Amino acid sequence: MENLSLRLTEIALGKKVRVVELLSKGLSRQRMLDLGIVPNTIIYVLRRSPFGDPTAYLIRDTCIALRDDEAENIIVKDL
């Protein structure tokens, strides 16, 4: 059964997902890669700030806050 691919911004709080693809380009892409966001990385949605942007994610044992315009370029699917 193939799970549906979603943008990271569409994932509910407290869910765990697996990275499928990184759509970012240029510097932003390099930054995401440097932070350890590569295909198959597990991301846990930790908490949202009061206005919903940015969101804190747990990535490779580290809490990283990403803006929606970064996170929407990360394509993930349910575990």
Next chain:
Amino acid sequence: MGLTHSASTKQGLKDLFNVEKLKEEDCVIALAGNPNTGKSTVFNSLTGLHQHTGNWPGKTVVNSQGKYSHKDKDFIIVDLPGTYSLLASSVEEVVARDFICFGKPDVTVVVLDATCIERNLNLLLQVLEITDNVVACVNLMDEAKSKNIKIDIEGLSKELGIPVIPTTARNNVGMNNLKDTIYDLCHNKIETCPVQILYPREITEQLQILTPMLSSIFMDKINAKWLALRLLDGDDSIINSIGKFLEYDLKT
């Protein structure tokens, strides 16, 4: 906080390269690592200085330098800003990369956080592509222990092909071992053979064309294979840095 105007301009960078050797045989050590791995604590522990340490991003944007002696030799140690990468997208990354590339440190110590070693290896691999003389210092061993994380130091050292030293810099644990290893590496008493990163075939083919061309221009001033990779990346900032430090305009 952090970047003052004067610190972010070229002069700031120039200061960084003003490593004054008192004697020709003095060794220059660069201290690199991800943010928040305790580079400055390692620095203080090595030098006995009390550079401000603090837990906020960008604390060490411009470097600090210190000295220590070990076994009758003097070492000058340069604390670089913490970065996740050397693929230069911010001032910190450019500073760290330029120093490792053009400052020609005798040994580069990469400080790793024992509690999340995986995410630290990216930077370590990037440093290994530039220089062979690298010691990995796995810091915060006490925190790893309290989190029940066990680290196979010997296995890591074998995989990477470089010395790996566990430390708890905060309590000065493992620092003598680190000093010994830096000493040995500086004086060619140990050899490293860093793990080589394999690239896809198209990239390897381009590398075989570019690398000899670049090494005939720059000789041993820069690692030609690494430079070829950056040029294939389309990294403009390295072209600028080469213009600045080696006075060669690659654009022509």
